[in-house]
Amino acid sequence: MGDSSRPSRATIADVAREAGVSRTTVSHALNGLGKVNSATRDKVKEVAASLNYRPSVRAQGLRSGRSQALALLSSMPSAVSAGPSQLGFFTELAMGCARIALLKGYVFVLAPPDGDANPVDRLDIDGAILLEPAADDPIAAALSDRGIPFVVIDGPAGERTVDLHHEDTAELLVSHLVERGAQHPALVVGTDRRRSQAAAREVYEAAAARTGFTPLIAEADESDGEDGGYRASTRLLAEHPEVDGLIVPIDAFATGAVRAGVEAGRTVGGDLLIATRYDGLRARTSTPPLTAVDLGLDEISGAAVERLVAILDGGSESEASSASAPTLVVRESTSGRA
Structure with missing residues (x-):
């Protein structure tokens, strides 16, 4: 059974009747449209407030042709x-x-x-x-x-x-690892050529040429999430044990990189530095917490x-x-x- 005690919602017709004007005048008065004198506009607003009238969003959408x-x-x-x-x-x-x-x-x-x-x-x-x-x-x-x-x-x-600002973000991460003493930093990125990943590659390769370290780039499929970052980092650390820093723009990959580092017997934050792009939940709750960027x-x-x-x-x-x-x-x- 329906709830008969529930009050019915006031309509534009109710406001028009109480104010003694047409529905069009009510609509114009409440929406600042048309040529409605100030006294009428004030009266309509007063009546609408007393009836607790709220315009129908659905009806407004039908009139405007927008869904809002x-x-x-x-x-x-x-x-x-x-x-x-x-x-x-x-x-x-x-x-x-x-x-x-x-x-x-x-x-x-x-x-x-x-x-x-x-x-x-x-x-x-x-x-x-x-x-x-x-x-x-x-x-x-x-x-x-x-x-x-x-x-x-x-x-x-x-x-x-x-x-x-992907270029600036990548520059922050690469420069920070080099300043913290990483001599052989590597990059872990997604296979998809989104702008963030392309910028990370470009900035990293430019830093390698400028600083003199050998660039090492590992890739993982974005759809594999943390496990993809883990597998790419595991291979990288096994094939290149000299790597002492990982720049991992995708934070899901970064938590996978932490897991790979620990399993390889490395100390994250000690002989293996790791930083990621997005300062989100993963970065803040990782063990250890990850250096990241406030975007x-x-x-x-x-x-x-x-x-x-x-x-x-x-x-x-x-x-x-x-x-x-x-x-x-x-x-x-x-x-x-x-």
């Missing part, structure tokens, strides 16, 4: 973007985006990465934020095909993008939402946004030999 919904999308495997805890890079960005979107009058939809599944055709959204797209990213193609505006967090040159994700997520809403409201599409420079968070994993 935005989404965060990514083709990155969940093994590296979220992980078993589901509290990784993707989720932290989503929470920041959701807070700003709500202030802008939009709800925020989280569509977690799901293997080869493309969520675009299942979503009723006005726009999207695409996180670190791969080359020829299928989600970017699907958004373009449907004519859905989107902003990219760290996309290819020429895209409407919010920069994650300023709150600022990045806010800039992305602001940019997307500006485009939806008819603003220029040519401007790119940039967050503040990343900062290094030094922890026990790079403390160096006593």
Whole structure:
């Protein structure tokens, strides 16, 4: 049985009747539209407040042709973007985006990465934020095909993008390990050529040429997550026992690298230094805790939402946004030999 004691929700017709005006006048008065004199506008607002009237979001969407919904999308495997805890890079960005979107009058939809599944055709959204797209990213193609505006967090040159400063981040990590005494640092990256991985390679190889160490790069499939980082690091340490530092931009790979180092009889933070890119849950709860980079994700997520809403409201599409420079968070994993 239904709950007969539950009060019915006031409608726009109720407000119009109590205020003695038409529904159109109520709509215009509450939304700042049309030519409604101030006395009438004030009366309508007073009546709406007394009736606890709340406009129907669904009805507003039907009138405007908008869903007032935005989404965060990514083709990155969940093994590296979220992980078993589901509290990784993707989720932290989503929470920041959701807070700003709500202030802008939009709800925020989280569509977690799901293997080869493309969520675009299942979503009723006005726009999207695409996180670190791969080359020829299928989600970017699907958004373009449907004519859905989107902003990219760290996309290819020429895209409407919010920069994650991958080059600066990679420089922080490589320089830090060298400064802490690593003479044979190696790099562990994903096989996917996302911009973050490409930047890490370029900065690392430039540092090797500049400093004089022999570059060693191991790869792992992103979809393998921590186990992929573990296997790549195990092979690297077995084949090159001189390696005394690992730069591991993907944090899931970094925790795998810690496991590989311990099993190889190395002391992480002593004769093996390890640093990663994202200062998230994995870095903070690793044993030992990992040196990482504060990417300023709150600022990045806010800039992305602001940019997307500006485009939806008819603003220029040519401007790119940039967050503040990343900062290094030094922890026990790079403390160096006593």
